[in-house]
Amino acid sequence: MDRRQFLTLSPARRKTVKASFGRTTTGISPYTGTFDTPQAVHLLKRALFGASPADLAWAKGMTMDQAVDALLTPQATAPQPPVNNYGNDATGIAPGATWVNSASYTDDDELDQNRRNSYKAWWLGVMLNQPRSIHEKMVLFWHNHFVTETQTVTDLRYVYKYNATLRQYALGNFKTMTEAITLDPAMLIYLNGYLNGKEAPDENYARELHELFTVGKGPDSHYTEEDVRATARVLTGYRVDSNTITSYFDSTQHDFTNKKLSAFYGEQQVTGRTGPNGRQELNDLLDIIFSQPEAARFIVRKIYRYFIYYKIDDAVEQNVIAPLADIFRNNNYEILPVLSTLFRSEHFYDPLNMSCLIKSPIDFCVGLCREFSVQFPPASDYSMAYDAWHYVQDTAARMLQNIGDPPLVAGWDAYYQEPQFHELWINTDTFPKRNMFSDMLVSGQGAMGLSIDVLAFADQLSDPSDPVALVKDSLDLLYRVDVSDNLRDFLKNNILLSGQNPNSDYYWTNAWLAYKGSPGDANLRGVVESRLRALYKYIMNLSEYQLS
Template sequence: MDRRQFLTLSPESRQTVKATTTGARTDSGTNAYTGAFDTAQVVHLLKRTMFGATPADIAWAKGLGMDAAVEALITTTSTIATSPLNTYGDDVTGIAPGATWVNSTPPPVATDDLDLDKMRRPTYQAWWVSIMLSQGRSIQEKMMLFWANHFSIETDKVLDARLVYRYNNMLRANALGNFKTLVKEVTLAPAMLIYLNGNLNGKEAADENYGRELQELFTVGKGPDSHYTEDDVRAAARVLTGFRVDPVTMTSYFETTQHDITNKEFSDFYLNKKVSGKTGPDGATELDDLLAIIFSSNEVAKHIVRKIYRFFVYYLIDDAVEANVITPLAAIFVANNYDITPVLRALFKSEHFYDPLNMACLIKSPVDFTIGMCREFGVQFPSAYMDAYTAWDTMRDTMKNMLQDIGQPPLVAGWDAYYQEPQYHELWINTDTLPKRNMLSDMLISNGGFANLKIDVLTFADKLSDPSNPVTLVNDSLDLMYRIEVSDATRAFLKNTLLLSGQNPDSDYYWTDAWNTYKANPGDAASRQIVESRLQSLYKYLMDLSEYQLA
């Protein structure tokens, strides 16, 4: 089906679009890509690994070339210097307005800590928006979102924003590291222990929640060759008995008296391996034994690689992709002891990633759409912290209304569009969310702006290669904003109708003169209005078309 056609279908019609896993959509694989690394390939790489791509980002990647650009994107990490602040006023733990609450003490027993958490939660989410907006040239924040969806928690179920904030930082710190280490960190994270009842898991009545999700969602998955059993879930739950959360230190600890010290036997899927029961503090090391058993299955590598593929490349995994991409990438994963970076390196340098059929084939998630648009157009956010948090939270609420509320996925499985067959990413678009996307871009591009935020079209255009030339301006804008080639007729319409205001098609000098007049005297309101209004019309038109929804 034509991608643009899909974006204009009614929800009823879309239900007939079925994913299939037979045949071959493309026969490309993980061999090194040796083709051109021009604007189309650069923008493809950047928009899949970051939220949006600015003209400066594109020039940077072109200057490096593919190999160096990929290396920089997957190896560059940063430590976040900020943390959520008190924007809500009175705080029973004594945190002053404008100060961070992340290391505060628990609320006094006599107070309602749920009310405090309700006030802190939006500031955490707004802070996370700010981190994505200010990301560097790195895949780190995209991987952070990937893992936050994979190892999903719901902040309103954890009910302690301090622990949720620490969970966020833990995922980011491990986002490009070792997956085995990450699984163990997640297992012991206080936020996850609370979310999936691990802190209630004891020898008298083992709670199976985390033991189930550890296997079904987080590691071996539900692929065609994944045959763990209900007995394996129960055995894992017994291994995990005894872990508890200290709300004062905001850490987890092991309560020996609550641990099941008996042996735990696993099915033939795990080669009938056994975790020997241990007593005292040694009982905590049974977790390492459990993870060793789980990671002995190559299904772990396949499951994670499939999720990475669907997040960064395309939702459909057919026979050819399974054989030519998933299997070799999973082998790389295992050979590198489950380090994440070698898998990303092989994927983003592969012929498959740059296959034309894998370009412009993903619908932007609400986060990709919103954060990417703000970054690409250089939307300026307030510097005063109260105003900044208001603006960040407004963007968070806007993404929520488009079906992606960061920190609040609907289920432990994450957001539907990342896993729900057969539509996957097509679920982001419906008769409610598409108008909301268009409304956001329309308002940001207008003179009035949106929530005191505005796209400065003059500043944006000035960053392109030759904004005085209407042909070049249109081409540069399309190269950056669109992932699908448009017809010559469309390009002519954009130039002649929107930039030249219906002037003679050969009158390119009309725009050139207008731009140069404005640049010579940017303080002149009349000359500024002429070029600004036409640029607003151009970019509004481009963002309202279906093609803008594709990454």
């Protein structure tokens, strides 16, 4: 399926495709071409959730290298933790206070659900308020990689700590993050690590450590059941303390015998250790796993599919994946050098890669709100803010991306399920829901009073009084694929000019200038606002708006 024809297009629109389906032979050599609106919007929409006119102006005020450096700068401070927005709390947490360090409790389904809603709304709010940094998008990326599910972990204190762990290492060292996640209380609960003891080693996490988290299960990954069993024995003895919300090592439950791995790992051995030194076996195991080149290639492929395109052919494997994997390994699995090289590469800015991703539900919902600068209640009004954030989070969940609860330990299907991959985000149920969400916001009928201020959005463009420029600027920012002249003419003539003579551009110009001259005049405002709402509703309802 052509990436620009994932939905049924009319013959007239199908003619606008600039290149037939195919892959590129470009590699990771530095991009030396123009860094203008198409390239800046492409960079912004891959690194952030959506791109507003202000974001575009910011990026175009820099060189490509400067913009990449800025976007790859980690957030300076962690966001404030989620709070009690639900009222009665069995552990005594007052409304408006955070519950993440509260006392331990057992078997309180109502409290679990209240905190689950609080957590998910909070996280959505953090995404909405992201600075110009890739940090938030990487937190979501790693959540889909090192999956946990709130419905399984249940205690949301652990879930929040897991989010904080992802956030801490999102742009740091992958090997260190793997160790931290292995010992994270939420992960120990989710994959039964806290039950793993020398008398009955549990292989659940051990298997996923190889198959999903490090070397993968591709054609060049040949870990064995022997490796799974050895890994399970290495990981015996880790437990969770519900009072301190931490994990700890119980050496009395640790298997201190030697553990030998398969030929895939060079038949290396983890030497058994006794007492507190048994904790060191995890580091020894990770040293062995990360000495296998497939670990770097597997992670780079996942980064590629997340930020570039889901298809990896021989040319991409040779020209992009392999050299990026070398960079990953040569930098001791530091994440930033890989992203920095990728976002500066000729491959990243290849036209074939500039409109080929289908937005995930989170990217669609959060990105729409951010690029149109939808106003939410301030965080200080936590009750209203959490309700508004929950509305967007629940909307994305109904489109198949429920943050906090991916459907499986492998993550969301769209990131790994061949051959469709991200085309799975769009179907006869989810696409109308996308249109309904954008329709409600642009019409001013969103829940919690959320709406798109089309006047404020248009006012940020280069010359909103010129209908041709207005249409062009809007499409340049909101679409990642060219459209036909017929469509541009339709948007101008049939919507902005209300079907008048195509040479009557002055009609819109006069209407806009009249409104700007008397912004308090409801009639003048209504003339331009109604047409702008129709314009952006039409733009967001077309399939092109689903592409990133």
